Amino acid sequence: MDLTPRPIADAESRAQKQRRRWAPMIIVALALVAGGVVVSQFLTSAIDYYCNVDEVGVRDGCVGQRRIRVQGIVVENSLKQTSGVSEFSLVFNDKTLRVRYQGDPGGVFQECIPVVAHGRVVDGVFDSDRIEVKHTNQYVEKNKTRFEATKETAACSQLPG
Amino acid sequence: MTSRMQTVRRVSLAVVRKDLRIEWSSKVLLNQVAPFSLVIMIMFAFALDNEGILQRVAPGLVWLATLFSMLVIVQRSFAVETADGALDALRVAGTEPLGIFIGKSLALMVQLLALELMLLAIALVLYAVEPTAMGYAETFATMLIATIGLGFVGTLYGGLGAGARGRETLLPLLLLPAVAPVLIGATRATEAAFGSGGAQSSEGWPWIGLLAVFAGVFGAVGALAFGPMIEE
Amino acid sequence: METVVELSGVVAVLSNFPALAGIDLVVHRGEIVLLHGPNGAGKTSVLRVCAGLLPIERGEGSVMGVNLRTHRESVREQVGLLGHSNGLYLELTVTQNVSFWASTVGATAQEVALAMQRMKIDGRLAHVKASQLSAGQRRRCALASLIVRRASLWLLDEPHAGLDTAGQDELDAILQSAVSSGATVVLASHETQRSRLLATRVIKVDGGLISGSES
Amino acid sequence: MTTTQSTATPTTQKLGIATATAVIFLVLSGLIFSAEDVVQGSTVRMMYVHVPSIWVAYLAFGLTALCSAVYVSNRSRSLIWDRFAGASAEIGVLFVAISLVTGSLWGRLTWGTFWVWDARLTSTAFLFITYIGYLAVRRLGGTFSQRARRSAIMALLAVLEIPLVHFSVNLWRTLHQKASIADPNAKVQLDGFMLFTLFWGLISFSMLFAWLLIHRQRLMALEDAVQDQGLDRAIQERRTEAGR
Numbered sequence: 001m002d003l004t005p006r007p008i009a010d011a012e013s014r015a016q017k018q019r020r021r022w023a024p025m026i027i028v029a030l031a032l033v034a035g036g037v038v039v040s041q042f043l044t045s046a047i048d049y050y051c052n053v054d055e056v057g058v059r060d061g062c063v064g065q066r067r068i069r070v071q072g073i074v075v076e077n078s079l080k081q082t083s084g085v086s087e088f089s090l091v092f093n094d095k096t097l098r099v100r101y102q103g104d105p106g107g108v109f110q111e112c113i114p115v116v117a118h119g120r121v122v123d124g125v126f127d128s129d130r131i132e133v134k135h136t137n138q139y140v141e142k143n144k145t146r147f148e149a150t151k152e153t154a155a156c157s158q159l160p161g
Numbered sequence: 162m163t164s165r166m167q168t169v170r171r172v173s174l175a176v177v178r179k180d181l182r183i184e185w186s187s188k189v190l191l192n193q194v195a196p197f198s199l200v201i202m203i204m205f206a207f208a209l210d211n212e213g214i215l216q217r218v219a220p221g222l223v224w225l226a227t228l229f230s231m232l233v234i235v236q237r238s239f240a241v242e243t244a245d246g247a248l249d250a251l252r253v254a255g256t257e258p259l260g261i262f263i264g265k266s267l268a269l270m271v272q273l274l275a276l277e278l279m280l281l282a283i284a285l286v287l288y289a290v291e292p293t294a295m296g297y298a299e300t301f302a303t304m305l306i307a308t309i310g311l312g313f314v315g316t317l318y319g320g321l322g323a324g325a326r327g328r329e330t331l332l333p334l335l336l337l338p339a340v341a342p343v344l345i346g347a348t349r350a351t352e353a354a355f356g357s358g359g360a361q362s363s364e365g366w367p368w369i370g371l372l373a374v375f376a377g378v379f380g381a382v383g384a385l386a387f388g389p390m391i392e393e
Numbered sequence: 394m395e396t397v398v399e400l401s402g403v404v405a406v407l408s409n410f411p412a413l414a415g416i417d418l419v420v421h422r423g424e425i426v427l428l429h430g431p432n433g434a435g436k437t438s439v440l441r442v443c444a445g446l447l448p449i450e451r452g453e454g455s456v457m458g459v460n461l462r463t464h465r466e467s468v469r470e471q472v473g474l475l476g477h478s479n480g481l482y483l484e485l486t487v488t489q490n491v492s493f494w495a496s497t498v499g500a501t502a503q504e505v506a507l508a509m510q511r512m513k514i515d516g517r518l519a520h521v522k523a524s525q526l527s528a529g530q531r532r533r534c535a536l537a538s539l540i541v542r543r544a545s546l547w548l549l550d551e552p553h554a555g556l557d558t559a560g561q562d563e564l565d566a567i568l569q570s571a572v573s574s575g576a577t578v579v580l581a582s583h584e585t586q587r588s589r590l591l592a593t594r595v596i597k598v599d600g601g602l603i604s605g606s607e608s
Numbered sequence: 609m610t611t612t613q614s615t616a617t618p619t620t621q622k623l624g625i626a627t628a629t630a631v632i633f634l635v636l637s638g639l640i641f642s643a644e645d646v647v648q649g650s651t652v653r654m655m656y657v658h659v660p661s662i663w664v665a666y667l668a669f670g671l672t673a674l675c676s677a678v679y680v681s682n683r684s685r686s687l688i689w690d691r692f693a694g695a696s697a698e699i700g701v702l703f704v705a706i707s708l709v710t711g712s713l714w715g716r717l718t719w720g721t722f723w724v725w726d727a728r729l730t731s732t733a734f735l736f737i738t739y740i741g742y743l744a745v746r747r748l749g750g751t752f753s754q755r756a757r758r759s760a761i762m763a764l765l766a767v768l769e770i771p772l773v774h775f776s777v778n779l780w781r782t783l784h785q786k787a788s789i790a791d792p793n794a795k796v797q798l799d800g801f802m803l804f805t806l807f808w809g810l811i812s813f814s815m816l817f818a819w820l821l822i823h824r825q826r827l828m829a830l831e832d833a834v835q836d837q838g839l840d841r842a843i844q845e846r847r848t849e850a851g852r
Contacts, residue, residue: 001511001540001567001570002504003540003543003567003571003576004575005471005543005544006500006543006544024381024385025385027381028377028381028382028385031374031377032374034370034377035371035374035378038367038370038371038374039371040779047727048781049781049782049783050781060361060363061364071781105720107716107720108648108649108717113647130721132721132724134785135648136797137786138788138798139648139797139798141644141645141646141799141800141801141802142643142645142646142649171496172496176497179482179485179493182484182489183485186484186522241482245478245479245483246477246479247480247482249476249478249480251480253445253469253472253474253476254469254473254494254497254498254542255472256497321745321758321761325748325750327749328748331741331745334737335744335762338738339738341734382761388466389757389761390757392757393446393447406839409835409842411842411843411846414843415843463683599850600846600848600849601846601849602846
């Protein structure tokens with residue numbers, strides 16, 4: 001039986017083994033770039049938290065009888081509260097949607113600010129069971145606006161459409 | 162370089178054959194893991210027995226059951242290595258770590274795929290899901306690519322705790338957040354394939370792209386890091 | 394004479410316990426060195442350091458010209474270690490186990506057959522699962538897996554333990570023929586009568602240090 | 609070891625005093641001097657804690673990854689990098705937790721809900737869990753270099769989540785608002801003194817981070833040193849075992 005020490009790979013290949021391996025690092029980098037592209041280009045609509053009012057019934061994922069979340073700005077003077085039911089209109093890109101909601105929306109809910117309503121479209125009216133207020137990334141000091149925009153309309157026109 | 166590649170191929174083939182042989186002779190997947198995942202699926206069916214809900218969440222349940230079962234398979238995959246000091250022996254033998262990584266990943270992938278096919282069949286029966294032909298194609302593509310990613314990430318994190326105390330509790334903590342993209346991606350792709358909740362099948366392909374990216378990242382990271390990870 | 398192992402002042406730590414407390418050891422090519430000493434003396438740790446498995450905390454060490462501090466991984470291809478555990482897969486048969494270890498180093502099927510024949514685990518035992526073997530048979534299986542490695546440096550921890558007399562004789566013969574083919578052997582044992590006959594040098598280890606040497 | 613050791617030096621004491629002063633001024637500025645928001649009223653004051661704490665968390669995890677990369681790429685494998693990485697991650701986890709708690713309180717007041725599963729909140733939650741896992745890996749045991757190697761790999765993987773968390777509000781529509789100042793293509797969206805207060809928050813929280821980091825790192829070094837000094841004694845004891 002042969003028991004001579006098995007010849008191992010020569011010194012050259014052992015030196016190679018010590019060298020940093022670049023191929024996997026390049027693969028990681030490429031995969032990350034690919035990941036960025038997939039996530040930012042193709043998956044946007046799928047991870048989006050809500051549909052805008054103008055996309056309801058139009059865009060993939062915002063159509064049909066499925067449960068959706070709709071974002072829009074509460075139209076001024078559209079809020080009617082009767083016997084525990086709130087009704088108001090949402091507007092976005094010149095499209096409006098009537099929303100019916102059981103109860104009193106929480107948060108800083110008021111007219112002229114963007115909100116997200118959960119529910120489904122029933123006979124052209126959005127039947128919602130949950131309202132979330134989506135506040136913007138604009139912060140305006142209260143004292144200052146008292147002079148500049150005392151009228152409610154001014155506050156409405158300030159908000160992005 | 163070619164000689165190293167040959168070594169890697171030789172070692173990975175030896176490891177994958179060894180792992181599958183162990184599974185074949187011990188039948189842990191068949192006798193323990195498969196019933197475990199079956200129990201998960203049935204429990205969900207009991208708990209969520211409400212019109213519509215089950216069909217809507219079926220894709221998520223398939224993948225959740227897969228992930229839980231995967232934890233068991235990964236534990237087992239490294240328990241056989243540490244039972245009689247075989248991992249130590251592999252390490253001291255200077256066995257190419259990349260070969261071990263690829264071999265163990267492949268074995269894990271084969272077992273996962275078998276399990277997923279079973280879960281899919283159960284979902285079709287129990288949850289009354291009826292995909293189209295296109296839906297089936299999408300489902301199988303999802304399974305294949307998600308499984309490649311799961312195989313890599315499972316082997317990487319399984320090797321991390323191998324031999325350390327407390328690894329049984331550590332593995333879920335590390336592995337479950339890491340596989341969250343797979344859970345989300347595979348679930349959404351399968352939802353699209355099943356048409357759950359009114360989803361269209363075209364919505365699924367970008368998610369499969371995400372799964373492919375995940376597999377690429379963890380394949381490459383594992384190739385780099387598995388050796389240092391199992392080192393003392 | 395070619396130096397195979399060179400340790401100077403090596404401290405190695407097992408979870409905060411200094412298993413080796415500054416050991417000095419030189420082994421030349423073609424030697425069969427016996428390490429003996431009481432339980433917990435540090436014999437196993439010497440072998441594990443030489444195998445590039447246990448990192449060196451302090452001191453310097455090299456095996457076959459490879460620095461153990463910086464490149465201990467590279468030494469492993471040339472080393473064969475038989476530890477306390479056999480490194481077997483209990484669900485696999487004897488043949489499958491030996492073949493697996495053979496395939497990781499690229500040994501041929503013929504070498505596997507010869508090694509199994511030599512350790513007398515061919516025939517009926519060949520297709521028995523490792524979990525069903527006796528302790529001695531498992532040891533033989535592990536030795537067969539070691540033989541197919543054809544290492545340059547053989548590190549054996551209590552190799553005779555569990556083997557019957559015939560098996561011990563067989564092992565001694567194998568080690569002697571390996572040394573005459575150009576290998577080097579370091580073995581640790583506390584039952585020294587048999588090993589002394591085999592060894593070219595006997596070293597006493599105690600308290601993580603070398604405490605005596607005889608030729 | 610008879611003298612009581614402290615992790616403080618004159619420099620860190622000065623840093624500590626400066627940090628305390630800055631934080632006190634932040635409290636005054638945030639609660640009293642700064643104005644209410646026109647829509648949110650007083651709840652806007654949550655921002656002065658919420659935003660700086662997530663900023664510190666990003667900073668801390670970024671530093672963890674940086675130190676881990678240095679540890680891995682440096683041949684000397686100096687453990688100081690590992691300790692900085694670990695100390696930084698611990699502080700980061702603390703500040704993500706603060707950010708999550710303040711954020712969910714703020715969300716209750718403005719959105720009307722503590723938690724939603726939008727991209728920003730979900731990804732932040734995963735960031736939190738991932739780094740808890742990182743800290744668990746550090747306590748897995750084994751040698752120092754084993755700890756360092758394992759955790760460095762973890763840290764380099766985990767840091768990839770940060771850009772995803774930060775840009776999630778730009779990539780997707782979320783209930784969470786977009787960044788008001790750290791947005792690459794937007795004007796600053798805060799009125800004068802609110803902006804100043806937020807900046808002041810970022811500065812004072814960063815100082816707090818630096819102060820905590822230095823102390824934690826020194827404490828870890830002392831812990832390691834205790835083990836190392838123990839080693840010296842243990843080696844002596846081990847040697848005397850011979851001949852018994």
